[in-house]
Amino acid sequence: MNIVLLTIGYPHPKRDVFVANEMEFLCKAFDRVFILPVQAGRVLPEKLKNGDRYKPHEKVRVWDVEYTIKDVLFISPKLMGLAIKEAIRAVFQRSTIRYKMLHLWMIFRWIFLTNITLKNLKKLFEKEGIDPEDTVLYSYWFHFLALSIALFEKPVLLKVSRAHRSELYEEVYPQPFKRFIVKKIDRVFACSKMGADYINEKYNTDKAAISYLGTFNGYEVNPDKKRLKPFKIVSCARVVPVKRLEKIVDSLEKIENHKISWTHIGDGELFESLKEYAQRKLSKKENIKYNFMGFLPNDKIIEFYAKEDFNLFVNTSSSEGLPVSIMEAISFGIPVVATDVGGVREIVIDGVNGYLLKRDFAEEDLAGLIKRFIEMPEEEYRRFCMGAIKIWEEKFNAKSAYEKFVFEILKLANSKKELGLKDER
Template identity: 45%
Template sequence: MKHSIFILASIFPYGKSEPYLEEELNYISRIKNSRIVLFSLSPRKGDVKKKMPSNVEINPIFFKGYFFYFLHSLTLLFDTKFYKEFFKLLKSKKLTFRKFIKLTTYLSRANYEYKRIKKLLKKKYHLPKESTVVFYSYRLEYQAYILYSLRSDYPNCKFIARAHRYDLYEEFSKAHYLPFQEDIITSLDDVITISKDGFKYLKDKYPFADNISLRYLGTKDYLLNKDWKKNPKKIKIISCSNITPIKRVELIAQSLYKISENIEIEWVHYGDGENNSKVKLETEIENLPSNIKVYLPGYIDSSALMEIYKNQDFDIFVNVSTSEGIPVSIMEATSFGIPIIATDVGGTSEIVKDGYNGFLLESDFSTGKLSELIIMFYKMNECEYLQFRNNSREIWEEFFSAEKNYLDFCIYLQNLI
C-alpha cells in the first residue's frame, strides 16, 4: 500500500519560485511505497514547468487575477475567522490600512485555494475523513493557513510546515504582519525552522509551543576536487541574490569604490530584480575605476550556477542583505570551499564563523569595513587563505549537505506516515 504525502508550495514547480525545493523533492520522491502529490499554488499560465520526478503528481491551481481575488474577498463578510483577526488587530492597536489589505487578500486567496484543494482531495484522490496522510507546507504563510483549514476535514492526518524568513519574521514580512501565525502554529504537528535563529525567534514569541523544531536545508555536492590556489595578482568576488532594497547589492559596488589600492578586482553578481534597485546598482558601478571589472549576467538557475562554480575559481563570496533565514546561496558557495563575507543577520552566523571560514559584518556596516576585508583576503598569504577554504568546506560537510539533511528529513517523514 502506498503512503501519501501532500505538499503545498507557492508557484513551484512553475517559473522561478522556490528553487531550493527542487533538490529536497528529489529526495522525498525516493521514499519507498509513497505517493507524492504537489499542489502548486498560484502559478501563472505562461510559466515554464520544471521537470519533476516521475512519481510526483502536480496539481496547479493557477493564479486567477487580482480582480477575481478582490471579488472573492466579499465572501469574508461571512467568515468568522476574518472578524476574529480583524478585531484582534483593532484591540492591539496594530490595525493599519496596509495590514487590512493584506488580511483580506491573504484570506481571499487562501480560502479559494483551500476549496480547490479540498475538492481535489475528495474527487480525484478519494481521501476519506479518517485518512492518516501527511500534509506538508513549504512555507509558514498562507499555504500553512490552508493546512490549518484542512485540519478539521482530516483530523487524523499529520500537518507540518517549514518556516524560512519572510513567512517567519513578522518585521520582515509585507506590512510587517503575518495573519493567524499563532493559530497556524498551534494547529500544526510540527513547525520546522531552517535556522537556530528562526527556532529561537518562534520559541521566544510563543513559549507555550512545544511543536517547533530545527532542520537545516542543504545543497548538493558538486565539488570535483580541492585543488585550490590563491591568485596573488587578482581577487575574484562573487555574489548571488535578487537585486532588491533588502539585498543592498549596491553596497558592494560602493565598497569596491573605496579600495584605493590599484589591485585587479573582478566582481560577478548573479541575480535580477527591481528596476529601481538595478538602476541604483548600475549607477554605482559606472563610478568604479578601470582596475575593477564588474559583470551582471542576470538571473541564473541553480544547475547553471553550479557549473560555473565547478569551472571557475572565486576567491570570496559576499552577501550584504538586511535579512536572511540561512542563505542557500552561501551554502552553495561553502560547498565549493569559498570563504564568505556576510552581514550577521538571521541565521547567517550559523554558516559563517567569524574569522574561521569568513567574516561577519554588522547589519549597518560601513562600506569601508567591507573594503578592508576584501583587501585582507587579497593580501592574505596562501597558507592562511587555504585554511579559510578548508574551513568553509568543513562547515558545509557537517551541517549543510543535502545528502545528509534530506535523507534525515525523509526518515522523519517516513516515521510520520
Template identity: 30%
Template sequence: MKILIISSTFPFGNNEVFLENEIKYLRQRKDINYEILPSKKDIQIISNRKKYKYNNFLIKKKNKSKFSKFLNFIFSMKYTKCRKEIIRVLSNNPKAILYSAYSVSSFSFYVDIFKNYFKESRDLDKLVIYTYWNTEITYALQFLKPIYNYSIISRIHGFDMYKEVRPFKYMPLKKYFLKNIDYLFPISKKGGDYIKMTYGFNPSVIKCFYLGVNDINYISKPNNNNIFHIVSCSKLRKIKRVDKIINLLNSVSKIRGDINFHWTHIGDGPLLTKYESISKKTLKGVNFNFLGYLDNDDVYSFYKKNNIDLFINTSKSEGVPVSIMEAMSFGIPIVAPDVGGVSEAVNDNKNGYLLPKRFNDQQLINAVIKILDSKKINYIKNESRLMFEKKFNSESNYKSFYNFLKSNILES
C-alpha cells in the same frame, strides 16, 4: 509515504530554486510517493523540471479578479479568527488594514478550495501535506485538519517568519494558528527560538532541519596575478542590498589599486537594469558581470569553471541562504551580515567574517581586505568546506528529514 508538497510557484519559473535539491532527493526514494502542488504560476515551466510530478489544481482555481477577492473577504468574516484579526489590526496597526484584509481573504479562499480538493481525494488519513511556506495556505489546512484527518507539516523560512521584514512590521493571522499542525520546521535554530518567543508555538512541534545543497567534491582555487574574484548570488530586490556591494567595489578598488577586482552577480530581479547602470557609471576599474538567473546545475558549472576568492551576502533578512551553502561547498570564504540564521553558517574569523546586522560601508570594506590580505586563506577555505560537510550536505540533510517524517508521523 504519500506526501503532497505545496509550493509557491515551483516547478514553474525561477523562484524557489532551493527546493530543487529536495525534489531531486525525493525522486531517489522509492518508498515516498510525492506530488507538487504549486499555488501560482510564474512563467512557463523550465524544461529540466518537466520530469517532476506536479498538479495544477491550485493554479486553475487561483483568484484573479478584484471582485472575487472582495467576495472572499466578505465570506471570511464568518470565521471567528478572521474577525479577530481585523479587529486586532484596526486597534493596533490600522495602516495595515488592507494587508490584513488580503490575508483573511486568502485564508477564506483556500479553505473553500481545499474543501473541493478533498472531496475528490481518498485515504486522507495516510496523506502528509507539506507546505513549503508557512502562510495562509498552511492556516487553511490547519483549520480543516480536524475534519479530514490528514497530517500537516510546514517549513518556515524568513519572510513567513519575521514580522519585522513585513509591510508595517505586521504578520497577519499567524498567532491564531498555533495548533493542528504536526510539525513546524524552521530552517535555522535562531528561527526556531524566534517563533517560540514571538508567536507562542508549542516547542514540541518545532524541529530545526537545515536545507542543503549538492556536493560535487570540488574546491575552488585561488586566483593569481593579483586578481581577486568576488561572487554574490541573490534576487535583485531592495531587501538584498546589493547596492552595498557596488559601493564596496567602488571604494576598495581605489584603496587597493594593486588588485584587479572582478565581481560576478548571479540572479535576476526588478533592480537588475538599475544596478547594471549604476555599476557602469561607478565601477570604472572593476571587471563586473551580471549573469542573471542560473539554475542549480549552471551555478555549479560556473563555480567549477572559475576561480573564486570570496562570496559576499549583504541581505537585510535571511533564513540560512542556500547561496552561501553552495559557495561553502566549493571551499569559498564568506562575508555576510548576522541576520536570520546566517551565523549558523558563517563562523566569524573561521570560514569568513560575520558583519553586524546593521553594518556600514567601512565594516564591509574591512572584512574584504582581511580576506584579501589573510595569510591563513587556506585555513579559511578549509573551514568553509568543513562547515558545508557538517551542516549543509543535501544528501544527509534530506535523508534525515524524510526518515524523521517516516518515524514520527507515519509510524507513530
C-alpha cells in the same frame, strides 16, 4: 503513504526554485507526491497552467489551481470568523498606523488566497482519490499556505510546514493567524535555530524544530585558487532594496592597487539601476572589473561555481533568514563576508570560514575585509576554504539535511498512525 506539497509556484520555472533540492528525497520516501503551486497575485492566486509539464519525477502529479467567481465570493465561515478576530487584534495591537494597515491588508489578501487554496485542496483529494488518513500535508511556507493546511478539514495523517524568515518574525512584518496555525498543525520546521527558538518562545509551544535547507556539490575544490589573478568575488541575490548591492559597488570603489573581478548572479527590480550605478562608480577604475549575469537556474549556478574558482562570496543584506546562496558558496570552499543578520551566523563562523559585518557597516569595513583576504598568506586562506567545506558538510549538505527532514516526517506520521490504531482498539 502520500504527501501533498503546497508551494508558491514550484515546479513552474523561476518560482520557488530551492524546493527542487528536496524532491528526490520526497519521491523516495512517499508512494505518491502531489504538488499544489499557489502563487499569490495581488489578491487572487495566479492561474499557473500545465504544471505537469514541469514535474520533476514520474511519481509527481502537479495540480493546476482553478477557481471561479463563486469560489472567490463564497468564503468559508470558519475562515471569515478567524479573519474578523485577527482584524480586531490588528486594530488594537500596539503598533504604528502603517503597521496596522499592512496587517489588515494581509488579512484581506489571505482570506481569498486561503479560501481558494482550500477549495483546490479539496478538489485535488477528490479527483485523485487521495486517502486523507494515509496522507501528509506539507506547506513549504509558513503563511497562507500553512493556514490552508491548518484549516483543511479532512482527517489527514499529518500537517507540517517549513518556516523561513519573511513569514516568521512579527517584529519585521505582520504575521496573521500564526497562533491558530501553530495550534492546528503538527510540526513547524524552521530553517534556522533562531527561527525555531522564536516560534517556540513566541507561541509557547514545542512544535518548532530546526531543519536546515541544504545544497549539493559534486565538484572538487581547487586548493591553489588563491594564486590565480585577478581576485574573484561573487555575489548571488535578487537585486532588490533589502540586498543593498550598491554597498559592494561603494566598497570596491575604495580599493586601490589590487586587481579584482566581481560577478553578480541574480536579477530583480533594481537590476538596471545597479548596472548604471556600477558604471558610474567603477568604470574608470582599471583595477576593478565587474559582470552582471542576471538570473541563472540553480543547476547553472552550481556549474558556474565549479569552473570559475571564486575567491570570496559577499552578502550585504540588511535582513536575511538563512541564505541558501551562502550555503552554496561554502560548499565550494568559498570563504564569505556577510552581514550579521538573521541566521547568517549559523553559516558564517567569524574567523573560521569568513567574517561577519555589522548590519549597518561602513563601506570601508567591507573594503578592508576584501583586502584582508587578498593579502592573507596562502596557508591562512586555505584554512578558510577548508573551514567553509567543513561547515557545509556538517550542517548544510543536502543529502544528509533532506534525509533527516524526511525521516522526521515519516517518524511523526508513523507515530500518529500507531496512536490511531491504539485508539481504535
